[in-house]
Amino acid sequence: FAEAVRIPSVKASDEAGEFVLGSLAPGRYRVVASHAALSRVEAPGVSAGARDVELKLLAGGRIALAVGDESGRPLTAFRAEVWQTAAPLRVELVRARSVVARDGTTMLAGLPEGELQVEVEAPGYAPSGKLPVSVSEEGIAGLKVVLGRGQTLRGRVSDASSKAPL
Numbered sequence: 001f002a003e004a005v006r007i008p009s010v011k012a013s014d015e016a017g018e019f020v021l022g023s024l025a026p027g028r029y030r031v032v033a034s035h036a037a038l039s040r041v042e043a044p045g046v047s048a049g050a051r052d053v054e055l056k057l058l059a060g061g062r063i064a065l066a067v068g069d070e071s072g073r074p075l076t077a078f079r080a081e082v083w084q085t086a087a088p089l090r091v092e093l094v095r096a097r098s099v100v101a102r103d104g105t106t107m108l109a110g111l112p113e114g115e116l117q118v119e120v121e122a123p124g125y126a127p128s129g130k131l132p133v134s135v136s137e138e139g140i141a142g143l144k145v146v147l148g149r150g151q152t153l154r155g156r157v158s159d160a161s162s163k164a165p166l
Helices: none
Strands: 028-037 038-047 063-068 077-087 090-100 107-112 114-121 131-135 140-147
Touching: 063 077, 063 114, 063 131, 077 107, 090 107, 114 140, 131 140
Parallel strands: 038 107, 063 140
Antiparallel strands: 028 038, 063 107, 077 090, 077 114, 114 131
16 A cells, blocks of 8 residues: 655745645645754654644754865765665655855764764866765764865767767
C-alpha cells in the first residue's frame, strides 16, 4: 500500500508560530516545518481538516566547516550541501548554503543527528564528493574540506552514420 505524496503549498508561520494550510482535498498529508538554524521536523499522515498539528523544532546538530584549496588557502566563496540517507535507495538534501567568508569557514546548524554526508563545490574547483560526518546534538562536528582545481573535458558529438556533428 503506497500513500500518494501531495505538495499543496508552502507557508510561513506567523509571529505566534501558527500556520494554516487551506483548500486541501480530503486525505492525509505530510506536514514539514523547517528553519535555517533548527532541525527540520515532519508529521506524516496528517488528515486534512486537522486543527491540533504541533511541530516542535529542535536545536539539532552542528558542523563547523572549513574549506580551502590544496595550498592551504581558504576558499572565500563556496556552496555546501548536507545529505542524509533516508532509506536504502533514497538520499535527501537536509541543508544547502552558499557561503562567502573571508576565512573559508561556516557553521551548518539545525542538522539531524546521525551519519550525514557533506558535499562542497566552489567556482574553478572540482567538487568534493560526499564526505561522511557524524553529527550529534551535544557537540559540534568539525570538517575540513580541501578542493583541488577542476579539470576540463572536451569532446565531439556526431551522427554515427554520416559523421556529421550534432
